[in-house]
Amino acid sequence: MTEIKGARVLVTGGQRGLGRAFAAALLEAGAETVYVTARRPEPETDPRLVPLALEVSDDASVARLAEQVPDVDIVVNNAGATIPNGLLGNDVAEVAHLLDVNVLGALRVTQAFAPVLARKGGGAVVNVHSVLSWASGTGAYGVSKAALWSLTNSLRHELAKQGTQVVGVHLGYTDTDMVRALDVPKNDPRDVAAQVVEALLKGDSEVLADEVTRHFKAALSGPVEGLAVA
Template sequence: MKIDGTTALVTGGLRGLGAAFTAELLARGAKKVYATSRGTASHDDPRVETVALDVDDAAAVAAFARTATDVDLVVNNAGLATGSNLLTSPLDDVRREFETNVFGVLHVARAFAPVLAANGGGALLDVHSVLSWATTGSGYEASKAAAWGVTNGLRALLAPQGTLVTGLHLGYTDTDMIAHLDVPKNDPRDVARAALDGIGRDATEVLADEVSRQVKSLLSGDPAALVL
C-alpha cells in the first residue's frame, strides 16, 4: 500500500509512538491524519485533525467511524500498562489492560472495517510488542499476546475485502510508558518508519528491532524459554 495521498487514523496519535506515526505519515505524504487522544489537544500541522476518543468506548468509536468515512489506513496504537501482576495485582488492573489493549483494538477494527472496505480495502496496522511472545507474568504481556491473536483473526476475516492487516512487534521504545526504565530504547520514529515500510511492501508482520527478531525465533521451542 502506498502511504502518499492516504487518509490515516492513528489512535493515541499525539504522544510517544503514536506521535511518531503521525509525523512519519505526514513526511510520507499522507493528505490527512486523524490523531486521537483521551483528552482534547491540538496539532500545529493543518493536515492533522485531533479527535478526543477513548478506544475503550465502543459506541464512541463507532460514532467516530460514521464521520471519518475517508480513512484508508488505520494504526491501532493506543495502549495501556498498569504494571499489574497476573497473580497478585487487583484484577481490575489486569482488566483495564485488556479493555484497551485487546477490546480497544477490536472496537476500532470493527468500526472501521466497513470504512476501509468502502475505500478499496486499505490497511490496518496493530501495534503489538515483543511481549506478545515473552513474559514476566504481567497483565500487559498477556493482553498483548491476546491482541496478537485478535490481529491474526482479523487478517483472515478482512482478507476478502482486500484489507492488509499488519502486526507490529517491538522491544523497549522511548515513550512515556517506559520512561522510568533505565534500559536501551528504540527511537519511536525508527519504529514508525519500519512499520510504514512494511505496509509499503504489503507485509503482514513487522519486527522492528533485533530483540523482536530474536524472540520470534524462539517460538518453535519450549515456551519456558520465553520467560524473561
C-alpha cells in the first residue's frame, strides 16, 4: 500500500480530463501537493496544484522536471496522445511518434523518478492503460496501450526491489476531450480516479475500471477473435 496523506504527487497530463480528476482525487485523499504537467501549463487557483511544463517525448524536458521536483512520492503517468486511422493508414513515422509519447514517455518519466521514489521509501507509479491494451481494432493507439501494459508489468518486477508499488489502470471510454464527440456510454473520470486512489491505499497492482474492461480481461483466456472491438 502507498500512503497518500501528506504525499507529493506528480500527474503528467494533469491539467485536463482524467489527469485533472486524478489530481482532485489525490488532494481529497490528503496529498499535500500535486504537480500537474502539460506541454503549455496554465495557472491554477488551488495553491496545492503546481503546474509545470513537460514534453514526455523529450529527454531534456523530463530531466528538467526531475530536477524541479526532487521530492515526489507518487508518479501518475497519464499523459498520452492518439492519431486517427488504422495502422495501414498512417506513416510509420507517425506511429513511431505515438509509441514514443505513450510508451517511451512513461518509461522516461519512470526512469527519471525511480531514484527519487527509492529515496522516499518506495512510493508508487501509476500507469494509465486502456481496455485497448487487450482489445484489437483501434490502430496505433491500441498498439501503444498494449505495449504500455507490457512495460508496466516489467517495471513492476524491477521496481519491487526498491519497494515501489506499480499500478496499471485499464478503462473503457471515459468522458474526456479525447472521446467527447463519440456517442457512447462513458465512465465518469472522477469514478476512475477514486478507484485508483483505493488501489494505492490497498496495495493493489491493477485497476479494471468498468465492465467492458473486465470483459476483455477475461477474454484473454479465449480465442484471439474474441478480442476484436465491435
